Amino acid sequence: MAHSQHLAAPVGGRLLNNATLVAGVLIAIMAAVLLARFIFGLGAVTHLNDGYPFGIWIVVDVVIGSAFACGGFSVAMLVYIFNRGEYHPLVRPALLASLFGYTLAGISVIIDLGRYVNFWHIYWPGYANINSVMFEVAVCITAYVAVMWIEFAPVFLEKFGLHDIRKKLDKALFVVVALGTLLPMMHQSSIGTLLVVMGTQVNPLWQTQMLPLIYLLTAISMGYGVVLFESCVAASGYRRKIETHLLDPMAKVMLGVLAAYLVVRFGDLLVRGALGEAFKPTFVALSFWVENFCFAAPFLLIGNAAARRNPAKLFLAGVAIMFGGVFLRLNGFLIGYDTGPGWNYFPSAPELLVTIGMFSIEVLGYIVITRTFPVLPREEAYIKAHA
Amino acid sequence: MRADENPRRNFLKGCVAAGGVAAASAVAPPVAARETRQRPPEALGLLFDATLCVGCKACVAACKQANENPAEFSTVDPLWDTPLDTSARTYNLIKMYRHGTMETKDAETNGYAFMKTSCMHCADPSCVSACPVSAMTKDAATGIVEYNPEACIGCRYCVAACPFGIPKYQYDSAYGKIGKCELCRHRTKDGHYSACAEVCPTGATLYGKTADLLAEAKRRLALKPGSIARFPRGNLSGGPDQSYEAYAGTYKQHVYGDTEYGGTQVLKLSAVDFEKVGMPYLPPEAAAAHSETLQHTLYGGLAMPVVVLGALTWAARRNVHRGGDSNGDGGSKEGEK
Numbered sequence A: 001m002a003h004s005q006h007l008a009a010p011v012g013g014r015l016l017n018n019a020t021l022v023a024g025v026l027i028a029i030m031a032a033v034l035l036a037r038f039i040f041g042l043g044a045v046t047h048l049n050d051g052y053p054f055g056i057w058i059v060v061d062v063v064i065g066s067a068f069a070c071g072g073f074s075v076a077m078l079v080y081i082f083n084r085g086e087y088h089p090l091v092r093p094a095l096l097a098s099l100f101g102y103t104l105a106g107i108s109v110i111i112d113l114g115r116y117v118n119f120w121h122i123y124w125p126g127y128a129n130i131n132s133v134m135f136e137v138a139v140c141i142t143a144y145v146a147v148m149w150i151e152f153a154p155v156f157l158e159k160f161g162l163h164d165i166r167k168k169l170d171k172a173l174f175v176v177v178a179l180g181t182l183l184p185m186m187h188q189s190s191i192g193t194l195l196v197v198m199g200t201q202v203n204p205l206w207q208t209q210m211l212p213l214i215y216l217l218t219a220i221s222m223g224y225g226v227v228l229f230e231s232c233v234a235a236s237g238y239r240r241k242i243e244t245h246l247l248d249p250m251a252k253v254m255l256g257v258l259a260a261y262l263v264v265r266f267g268d269l270l271v272r273g274a275l276g277e278a279f280k281p282t283f284v285a286l287s288f289w290v291e292n293f294c295f296a297a298p299f300l301l302i303g304n305a306a307a308r309r310n311p312a313k314l315f316l317a318g319v320a321i322m323f324g325g326v327f328l329r330l331n332g333f334l335i336g337y338d339t340g341p342g343w344n345y346f347p348s349a350p351e352l353l354v355t356i357g358m359f360s361i362e363v364l365g366y367i368v369i370t371r372t373f374p375v376l377p378r379e380e381a382y383i384k385a386h387a
Numbered sequence B: 001m002r003a004d005e006n007p008r009r010n011f012l013k014g015c016v017a018a019g020g021v022a023a024a025s026a027v028a029p030p031v032a033a034r035e036t037r038q039r040p041p042e043a044l045g046l047l048f049d050a051t052l053c054v055g056c057k058a059c060v061a062a063c064k065q066a067n068e069n070p071a072e073f074s075t076v077d078p079l080w081d082t083p084l085d086t087s088a089r090t091y092n093l094i095k096m097y098r099h100g101t102m103e104t105k106d107a108e109t110n111g112y113a114f115m116k117t118s119c120m121h122c123a124d125p126s127c128v129s130a131c132p133v134s135a136m137t138k139d140a141a142t143g144i145v146e147y148n149p150e151a152c153i154g155c156r157y158c159v160a161a162c163p164f165g166i167p168k169y170q171y172d173s174a175y176g177k178i179g180k181c182e183l184c185r186h187r188t189k190d191g192h193y194s195a196c197a198e199v200c201p202t203g204a205t206l207y208g209k210t211a212d213l214l215a216e217a218k219r220r221l222a223l224k225p226g227s228i229a230r231f232p233r234g235n236l237s238g239g240p241d242q243s244y245e246a247y248a249g250t251y252k253q254h255v256y257g258d259t260e261y262g263g264t265q266v267l268k269l270s271a272v273d274f275e276k277v278g279m280p281y282l283p284p285e286a287a288a289a290h291s292e293t294l295q296h297t298l299y300g301g302l303a304m305p306v307v308v309l310g311a312l313t314w315a316a317r318r319n320v321h322r323g324g325d326s327n328g329d330g331g332s333k334e335g336e337k
């Protein structure tokens, strides 16, 4: 049964349940808030201001959301670039989460744009400014969303029995996969570069020419963290077996990337002599240590092989690394960003409700698609193969 | 045994490819290293001399009028235009520094001072580098940093990027614009210049070519504090002589805007420490130069992405079908073994 481990199947079951119902209500609330935003403007529903022109719709939904959505890219890279075919069962679920994460990040950007009707200017030669980091991020994310839908297309084609198109797509899939690895490398690093032009307004702990590498390495390790998290949640939510035999070695890869990251991060801080900032008695310094404690925690949690077979510890390690990434990004874009005295920002309730609504779309979409389409590894085959 | 039948060896190959790419990017010289830009030779700007400013705010009112901006209120009774900061509808503001008893003008302790806040028209502007759709541009001849609402997508990256907090967005509008000083470029065609400089009674705000303004600023720094000297008003680089005699201030020996981020076209003189009056310390290399150096080192001519894509395609080509993305409907080599 060499094949068994590649099989994916719909989970089945009812689409209407408590989880989907709650998600539906939250999405409806978001729609109401967005209506107000488009009629009355950004100020009517958000706490955005000229000291903090980027709020959670950008920093959480796009900067953090897209890094969370790196699971698809991180796992696909293992499988297809480093030829670790054994991780294949993890590809589809991870890709699905990425697809949602990125598509919704794109939608969040449109909602946040003050002059959204002009958004196509980014892609238009007369307007596009190739010196702008935002231009690079926007074009690259758009391309990646398209590439991911193609990468994920086999799932729909399979379901609807379109085997001819499926076979044709298979032949070109390696190009799509290569692009699907390159594009996130480009824009995840550029999301870090976004901070560079903000110059001295960003605390030296997060302002460096190494930002692209720092954001890339954390996005990759967050990708693995999300897969750990999501595998454990899907297993308990759907009462399935946890793929520990896959998660254990993958967690090891994750620790490797993370170790490389910490070397780069602290090496850079030492070389620039910026570490002193971390020992000032400020909230910003505290936030720096919380961030790095989260990045170091996985080594304590799953540093040894026995711990890596413990689903609870794998889950916690995944969560820790996700939080590390969250803090790195919040710190750079909001907490360690200072335009001068007098400016404050904390998201408003409606603003939070939109972010929560976006997250609900992800959860709802994940449930509907895994129940109806072949995404998660087929359970019986899986049990037979590993009994 | 074919190489691609050994997953471990292929894994290693993947690592080698990835390592090669990483090494190439690490050692690649920043060919595109972009130097900080300097002001164009005919750059236009303003010189604000805080020691001459009497805080009359005629320039604030004139700026409102010249740009057809409405009054903004911060008091209970909306009687006068009383903005507390520049905004998308207030491009120019005189802010006050106060300390202790506020007895002496232009004294750091127990004194007070005024400072103008408006766009500095940077030599290497962060807002222009940041804007993804060229809605912020710098005129090649005059160096004026201009805004075009027809191009703008309202992303507010310029707001985040500007070190002086100058571009501001209209959050209270359903389809807001950015607002900022454009050095009254719309007034030049009928012989006018910056309204703020035109109305300034003391010449504290002076209009002209930045080269001339810089020379004038340096002349003032060399004056003996308290001595009587002549001070021009209005337009330094043309127009009638409106100069008058006044006492030279006790200047800090620095022209703000001479070197900051490569220089700005609006220059400032002050008797109070610049950071205390809200002008931040900025290094001589512009953040825009750092940002664009990174951007073009990584993506210049798409060279690096193409190389990486090549390596990735090579690796993916060997592995995609072996891994067998096909879900049990044939096509997987592993299935045929």
Ligand code: SF4
Binding pocket: B118, B119, B120, B121, B122, B125, B126, B127, B128, B145, B161, B162, B163, B164, B165, B166, B167, B180
């Ligand atoms: S002061 Fe700000 S808005 Fe004005 S040119 Fe410089 S960066 Fe742009």
Ligand code: SF4
Binding pocket: B130, B131, B132, B133, B134, B135, B136, B151, B152, B153, B154, B155, B156, B157, B158, B159, B167, B178
């Ligand atoms: S808000 Fe407008 S002017 Fe500012 S960076 Fe975005 S598109 Fe450019």
Ligand code: SF4
Binding pocket: B059, B062, B063, B064, B066, B067, B091, B092, B118, B119, B180, B181, B182, B183, B184, B194, B195, B196, B197
């Ligand atoms: S130059 Fe014109 S727009 Fe700029 S501050 Fe002066 S009056 Fe206002």
